[in-house]
Structure formats: structure tokens, C-alpha cells
Amino acid sequence: MREARGAARPRAASLVLWLGFGGLLLGILAAAIGTLTALDRVSGEETRTGKTFLERVGALDQLRAQIYLSGTYVRDLLLSPDSSGAAAQGARLETLETGTRKVLDTYARSLDPAERQPFATLRAEIEDYWGVLNRMETWSPEQRNRQRDHFFYDELVPRRTAMLQIADRIALVNERGLARAEESIEGSASSLRRTLQLTFGVTLAGGLLLTLLTIGHTVRLERELERRLAENSRARADLEELSARLVRAQENERRTLARELHDEVGQSLSAMLMETENAECAEEPEEIREHLAAVKGLAEKTMNEVRDLALLLRPSMLDDFGLVPALNWHARETGKRTGLNVLVRADGEADDLPEEHKTCIYRLVQEAVNNSARHSSARTVEVVVERQDSRVLFSVRDDGCGFDTRFVRGLGLLGMEERVRRLGGQLRLDSKLGRGTLIAAELPLTDLGERNGNRNGHSHPAG
Amino acid sequence: MAIRILLADDHTVVRDGLRALVEKQPDMAVVAEASDGRDSVRLAGEHAPDVVVMDIAMPNMNGIEATRRILAANPRTAVVILSMHHDESYVLRSLKAGAKGYLLKDSLRSDMVEAIRAAAQGRSYFTRKVSRILQEDYVREMERRGVDDTYELLTDREREILQLVAEGRTNKDVAALLNVSLTTVETHRTHILQKLDLHSVPELILYAVRKGIIS
Structure with a gap:
């Protein structure tokens, strides 16, 4: 029973160690992969946001430039004396019109919800603007001369100003969008930081716990080992002492036995020998009988001693x-x-x-x-x-x-x-x-x- | 007719001594000598001796087992045990095996001769020394245990019958000797065993020896 329990405990301990260290390593690995992915995501988002913002700012600038340029072309067209000059300016305006539409279309593809309304207004304004300009292009040189100033200052400039104001509003919205995107990136970054803190905290705590467990276990094992070693050496010392004592006891027993044999049996036998010699030398039958009686007494005594000795060694019963x-x-x-x-x-x-x-x-x-x-x-x-x-x-x-x-x-x-x-x-x-x-x-x-x-x-x- | 004797002892010196002693008696003759228990059973079967003088400690079957087998084969043979042990377990087991006499190896030779004669006549015989030692043990045991002497419980007639039974006489002999009926003797015997808390004739003989009633 005790051996089985002793064998099960180290198995359980090693299982705990394997699971613990394995879990810790997996945790660290998962945390690293998670962090890298999150970092990639955040930086990708950041780049994308920055790029989008710059594109939009660029588009708006381009739009503004086109609107300003259109003013210049309109003025040149209004001022041009002949129809061929006007046609050239008209062609330029045509190109510009296509350009603004393209820019608008591009911009519309990634439209922020907050921009939708001002953008729609801007687009309508621009369409109106181009509509007005297109009508103006059909004018005869006389009409142009006559209505030039009126058209330029009362029609074109206010429209242009309105368009530019809308573009500014959109730019503002765009900037706010950028700020929002940055905020969201900031949020992801801080959430990543929190996740990282949590992961590292958990990993650190787990590692600490595991370390403590391992140290505790090792210390326990060491103590157990020391105890067993001490027990072993004590047992060995006991055994040595025991065998020494056994040898002494055996020797004492033999000494007692030898003394018994020599002092008792041996003495009786030599006394018997002496008595038989005395009997041999004796003259009178009475004397011989006396010596023989002594021999008999000694023989009886010796027999009893030998019997007792034998019984002491092993009882015949x-x-x-x-x-x-x-x-x-x-x-x-x-x-x-x-x-x-x-x-x-x-x-x-x-x-x-x-x-x-x-x-x-x-x-x-x-x-x-x-x-x-x-x-x-x-x-x-x-x-x-x-x-x-x-x-x-x-x-x-x-x-x-x-x-x-x-x-x-x-x-x-x-x-x-x-x-x-x-x-x-x-x-x-x-x-x-x-x-x-x-x-x-x-x-x-x-x-x-x-x-x-x-x-x-x-x-x-x-x- | 001479008493025909089988000597069984594993020591030649002892057998020679016994033979020398027995052959000096005009009414005794040694018919065979055995050197171990199994041998003694075989020779007893071959020679059907009147008396077997048997040592206990022998190789190939001890004297007590040999006694049991010899008596089982021929109940008319009498066995006298010759031993160096005076402990009651030896005496009681010898009696239980059916031995008539129990002698110590340091017995007087007159004891030996008398034991053989008594056995040949069907009587029990114990060396005085055995009786004395058993008596002393018994008294000591009684004193130690603080038990009253049950012998006092017996009537005179019961004591008489106890002695005769212990000496080895049959119920019929006792009835004839005391001039009473066989049933009376049997009843007395039952009472004696009950009063003394004994269970068999060998125990009764041992008791008689311990009390010094027989020797």
C-alpha cells in the first residue's frame, strides 16, 4: 500500500510539472502571437487611416484647385474676343468638368456618414455650377460682352465661394474623421496594452505559482531523501550493532557451554577416572565397592548435567x-x-x-x-x-x-x-x-x- | 519358563550393559536387540517377546511410537520404557502408549530386574526416583495453583481400587480380589475418575505415581 502511494505521488507531481510548464509555455506563445497580430492590426489601421485621410485631403485640394482654375478659364472665355479662343477655353472647361466629376466619384467611394449630406450638397452645387457654365458657353460674343461682369461677379463668384465653403466643411469633417480614426486606433492600442498586461500578469502569476510549487516539491523530495538516508544509515548501524551483539551473545553462550562442559562434565569424568583407578588399586572388596559407588554417583550426576545441557540447547520434547x-x-x-x-x-x-x-x-x-x-x-x-x-x-x-x-x-x-x-x-x-x-x-x-x-x-x- | 526379552536402544554400550544384567538372571533371556524404533517393531513381531525394554530417543521412530505399534500388534507383550527424562510428559505419553513400567537410565539394576518381572506379570512399575520427582512436581504445582488435594474426596474402597487399577490389574482381577461384582468395580472406577478429574487409565496411573500410591 505504502509503496503504491509512494509511486503515485511522484507521477502526480511530474504530471503537475508537465502540465504547469507546458501550460505556461503555451500561454507565453499565445500571448506573443496575439500581441504581434494585434500590433500588426493597429499599425495597418493607422497606415490605412493616414493614407485615406491624405487621399481625401488631396482630392479636396484638387477639387478646390479645379474650381479656382475654372474661374480663371471662365474669365478668359468671357474675355476672349473671337469664337476660336472661346472654344479653346470651352474645351479646357470641359476637361476640368470631367476632372471634377472623376474626383467626386473617387471621393464618393469612401464616404464617411458624417460627410454624406455636405458632400451631396457639394455635388449638387458643382453640377449646378457646371450647368450654369455650360449655358454661358453657348453665348454669342455679344451676349458675353454684355453680361460678362454681371455673370462673373453675381453668378460665378458666389457659387464658387459656396462650393469652397462646402469643401472646407467636408475637409473639417474629414479631419474630424481622422481624429476619430486616431481615437479608435488609440482605443485598440490601449485595449492591446490591457490584454498584454493581463496576459503577462497571468503568465507571471502562473509562473510564480509553478515555481513555488516546484521549489516546495523539490524541498520536500530532498527532505524525504535525507530522511530515508538517515533511516537507512540508522538501520544499517542498528543491524551492525545487532549482529555484533548476536556474535557476542553467541560467543557468550559458547563460553558458558564450554565452561559447563569443562567445569562440570569434565571434572566429574576425571573424578570418575580417579575413582576407577582407586578401585583398581584397592585390596578389600568393601573398598572396591565404595569406589564403585562413588563412580556411580558421579555418573548419575554427569548424566543429569548432560541432559539438562541438552534440554537447554533444544528440548527433546x-x-x-x-x-x-x-x-x-x-x-x-x-x-x-x-x-x-x-x-x-x-x-x-x-x-x-x-x-x-x-x-x-x-x-x-x-x-x-x-x-x-x-x-x-x-x-x-x-x-x-x-x-x-x-x-x-x-x-x-x-x-x-x-x-x-x-x-x-x-x-x-x-x-x-x-x-x-x-x-x-x-x-x-x-x-x-x-x-x-x-x-x-x-x-x-x-x-x-x-x-x-x-x-x-x-x-x-x-x- | 524364562521371560523372553527384546532390548531396544540405539546405543550399543547401553544394550550390552542391559544384556549383561538380564542374562545374570536365571529367569530371563534376551531374544533380540534392536537399534532403532522401526527395528524394534519388526523384531517384536518376529519374536513375540514377553517384555520389551525400550529407549525413547531413537532414530527412525521414537520408543513411544514403537511401543504403540508393538502393543497394537501384540497386546500380550509388555513394554518397559527406559529413558533419561523424568518429566511427566514422557511418563504420561509412555503410559498412554501402553507401557507398563517407566525406568530412568540411572536406575538401580534391582529396579530394572524388578520392573521386567512386574511387567511380565502384567503389573505397573515405576522407579522410585521417577515417583519421587513426579510427586514433588505435583505437590509444587498444587501449592502454586492453591488447589485442594482431591485425593481426600475418595472413600477407602475407592482408594483401594485406585491402587489396584494403577498397578495394572484388570477390572476382573480387582473384582475377584475384593470379592465384589464387576459392575461395582466399574462404578467405583468411574467415580474415581470423576472425583480426580481424570480421563483415562494412563492419567490415573500417573496420578497414582504422583501421589506415591504405586512405585
Whole structure:
């Protein structure tokens, strides 16, 4: 469970990083493209507006110039003495008329709504103007002479002035249009600025958030790594210490065993040797019997010592009768030795276990009961062994003083954990100061079938 | 006719010692020697000995399992267990397997001879040392648990019958000896087991040994 969660978290984190950075890059790209497009649009609009304005101003100027020029031509025509001169001026006026129409037509193509009304007036005025001029052209030289001044000053000049005024109005409208267009460009530019500000703000905030997240995550990972490293080195140190202690314990056990063999068994044997030699040298049958009796006593003593030593190493009941009798024996022996009341509750099925499981359970119970006897000042210890379908549960509970599981990590306890772990089981330790101690374990029996085959193949200690 | 004996022990030294001891007795003869449990079952089947002297800790089947099989095949054979263990689990399991006697390996040889004779006659026999150790254990256990001595609950007649049954006599023998009916003996036996909270004759024998009623 914990491993799966541990694997899912880095995946989620990397997903967040990918999405975050990817989103940020896409955001920046989109902002850049949007900005460039908008800039293009604004500058294009600006150019177009400027060009249109200049065209219109040019057209209006041209119109004005044509109107002024027409005045000149009219005057020349009125003043010309012969009909050929007048015809030449008339042709000029004709060209001018076509020119003004062309300019007007061009101008009308891009007409601002505000200009429509003055433009229509201007066009009507110009048409009228040309109509009047055309009528004048048909005059005879006498008519021209007669009506010249009157026509020029009372007809042409006021019309021209009116036209020029209208053209000025249109120019004004045109200028206002330019100002409006500039305003609209200014608006697009400022809207672009706002969009840019927003985009950069969002991108910056996102980037900042992502950076913070990334830093936080990295820091967390680093801490986790450091913690694991520390844990690892602590575990390694523990392991080293444990193995050192195990080696020491083993060595101590061997020393005790060697001393026992040498001091007790060896001494008894050499005493027996001495007694047999004495018997050999003795004269009287009575004396011989005495020495032999001594030898017998020593042999009995040695036998008991050897038996006790062998039982200490491995109780023969475990091999001869099984787990439950061995546990009962150990309970009785402990009771005899220490006065501790050890109760064993185990069903017969608990005996039908693989050899390794029996040994594991026996050693654990032995260790736990011995601990209770040695450290807990308990009065009663309850040992329970229960076989269920595919597992065996066992526990040792005492009513002693208990201990703080945070600080006490005895070699025995580590040994127990190791034994249980090797069989794929779990050890539970529950102890509080003043509340007794419970050591419980569960061993799985999944591969019981294949082990059952060599269940009876154990060896027997000499007896 | 001599008591025909099978010796079963995986140590030659022990077997030699036993043979030397047994052959000094005019009424005893060793018919075969076995060096492991399986061997002892086979030889007991071949020779049908009166008494088997059986070690417990042997390779290829321990002495208790061998005892069970020998007695299943031939109930007339008597088995005397020879062991270095004086723990009650060994004694009780030997009795449950049907052994008549239980000796320690450091027993006096007179004990051994007497145990073989008693077994041949169908009586139980326990080394005094075993009885003493079991008695001490029992008393200690009773004191530790603070349990009252249930022996006090028995009547005189029941105590008499307890001793006779524990010595290995059949109900019929007991009835004849006490001159009462077989049903009476059976009723007494049931009462005794109930009062002492025992469940089988082997447990009853163990109890008698612990109480020092028999040895």
C-alpha cells in the first residue's frame, strides 16, 4: 500500500510539472502571437487611416484647385474676343468638368456618414455650377460682352465661394474623421496594452505559482531523501550493532557451554577416572565397592548435567512429542525454577505444524516467558497457541510491570522479530509501564502442504 | 519358563550393559536387540517377546511410537520404557502408549530386574526416583495453583481400587480380589475418575505415581 502511494505521488507531481510548464509555455506563445497580430492590426489601421485621410485631403485640394482654375478659364472665355479662343477655353472647361466629376466619384467611394449630406450638397452645387457654365458657353460674343461682369461677379463668384465653403466643411469633417480614426486606433492600442498586461500578469502569476510549487516539491523530495538516508544509515548501524551483539551473545553462550562442559562434565569424568583407578588399586572388596559407588554417583550426576545441557540447547520434547508438550514442559520447568505461574492454552491442532514453525513458536515463547520471569516481576504468564485454516496465531501475555516499547529494544526482541519475519509472519508487541506485556505473532501456513512431506524426518538427540 | 526379552536402544554400550544384567538372571533371556524404533517393531513381531525394554530417543521412530505399534500388534507383550527424562510428559505419553513400567537410565539394576518381572506379570512399575520427582512436581504445582488435594474426596474402597487399577490389574482381577461384582468395580472406577478429574487409565496411573500410591 505504502509503496503504491509512494509511486503515485511522484507521477502526480511530474504530471503537475508537465502540465504547469507546458501550460505556461503555451500561454507565453499565445500571448506573443496575439500581441504581434494585434500590433500588426493597429499599425495597418493607422497606415490605412493616414493614407485615406491624405487621399481625401488631396482630392479636396484638387477639387478646390479645379474650381479656382475654372474661374480663371471662365474669365478668359468671357474675355476672349473671337469664337476660336472661346472654344479653346470651352474645351479646357470641359476637361476640368470631367476632372471634377472623376474626383467626386473617387471621393464618393469612401464616404464617411458624417460627410454624406455636405458632400451631396457639394455635388449638387458643382453640377449646378457646371450647368450654369455650360449655358454661358453657348453665348454669342455679344451676349458675353454684355453680361460678362454681371455673370462673373453675381453668378460665378458666389457659387464658387459656396462650393469652397462646402469643401472646407467636408475637409473639417474629414479631419474630424481622422481624429476619430486616431481615437479608435488609440482605443485598440490601449485595449492591446490591457490584454498584454493581463496576459503577462497571468503568465507571471502562473509562473510564480509553478515555481513555488516546484521549489516546495523539490524541498520536500530532498527532505524525504535525507530522511530515508538517515533511516537507512540508522538501520544499517542498528543491524551492525545487532549482529555484533548476536556474535557476542553467541560467543557468550559458547563460553558458558564450554565452561559447563569443562567445569562440570569434565571434572566429574576425571573424578570418575580417579575413582576407577582407586578401585583398581584397592585390596578389600568393601573398598572396591565404595569406589564403585562413588563412580556411580558421579555418573548419575554427569548424566543429569548432560541432559539438562541438552534440554537447554533444544528440548527433546519438541522432536519427540511436538510443540504443545514442549511448551507444557517449559511452563512446568519455569514454574519449578522461578515460581512463575505459566498457563499454556493450545489445541492439539497446534502440533500439526511444519518443523520450522514449531521451532519458531517454541523459541519465541521461551524467550518471552524467560523475559517475563527475568524482568517483569509478573505472577502469571498466559501462553496461547491457536491454529487457524492457513495461519497459526500465538501470544504470550504477562501481568508484570511492562516496559516502554519506545526505549527498550532488547536483543531477544530483535531475535524474535527476525524469526517471525523469516517465516513471513508479523510480530506485535504491546506493553505499557505498569500494564503488563503482550507479545503476539501470526505465521502464515500457505505452503504447509509441501512441507508436510518431510515433517517426520527430524533427527533425535542422544538419550 | 524364562521371560523372553527384546532390548531396544540405539546405543550399543547401553544394550550390552542391559544384556549383561538380564542374562545374570536365571529367569530371563534376551531374544533380540534392536537399534532403532522401526527395528524394534519388526523384531517384536518376529519374536513375540514377553517384555520389551525400550529407549525413547531413537532414530527412525521414537520408543513411544514403537511401543504403540508393538502393543497394537501384540497386546500380550509388555513394554518397559527406559529413558533419561523424568518429566511427566514422557511418563504420561509412555503410559498412554501402553507401557507398563517407566525406568530412568540411572536406575538401580534391582529396579530394572524388578520392573521386567512386574511387567511380565502384567503389573505397573515405576522407579522410585521417577515417583519421587513426579510427586514433588505435583505437590509444587498444587501449592502454586492453591488447589485442594482431591485425593481426600475418595472413600477407602475407592482408594483401594485406585491402587489396584494403577498397578495394572484388570477390572476382573480387582473384582475377584475384593470379592465384589464387576459392575461395582466399574462404578467405583468411574467415580474415581470423576472425583480426580481424570480421563483415562494412563492419567490415573500417573496420578497414582504422583501421589506415591504405586512405585
